Amino acid sequence: QKEVEQNSGPLSVPEGAIASLNCTYSDRGSQSFFWYRQYSGKSPELIMSIYSNGDKEDGRFTAQLNKASQYVSLLIRDSQPSDSATYLCAVDAGKSTFGDGTTLTVKP
């Protein structure tokens, strides 16, 4: 049974700070990794995908993958109140396993 663990929240950061969200996964054979944002009562919205070790940047978001450590993270720079949401880590594409999510609050 694949497992995906995310750092327990809630996480609170001031506006303009860097928010760091972490995720570990159990299946060493996993190949694809995704971060979603989910506002309360809404569906998951894809933020980033990452497939290779290292960093991938998209605007204020940076995903980091370390397959040896089975670890994937998401950094949000210059956090805004509109970033307040639950962030979901998902592993693998064909039969995705999601973590429980980390709730982020960005305080003005």
Next chain:
Amino acid sequence: EPEVTQTPSHQVTQMGQEVILRCVPISNHLYFYWYRQILGQKVEFLVSFYNNEISEKSEIFDDQFSVERPDGSNFTLKIRSTKLEDSAMYFCASSGTTTYEQYFGPGTRLTVT
């Protein structure tokens, strides 16, 4: 911007009834998925569908569930003989073939009474 659509947004049904949840995936996508999210819990994979057949399914996706692509645009999830514990948000998602990025629809809230 293309998006996944789902109907209805909310479905209320009585225990033991059959329901069909409908989805229109993004038009050039070829992989389709159903997920569910019980209130306050994590998103759970149900099934993936490609080339008119199921490619993966979870332990949740038992004989009570079935999926179908009845025409070139719709993708449906049928739940036979609904149970109280089937109450959840059901999300449809689709992805293309060049990346595995999945785009979710807005969901159908299913309430079984």
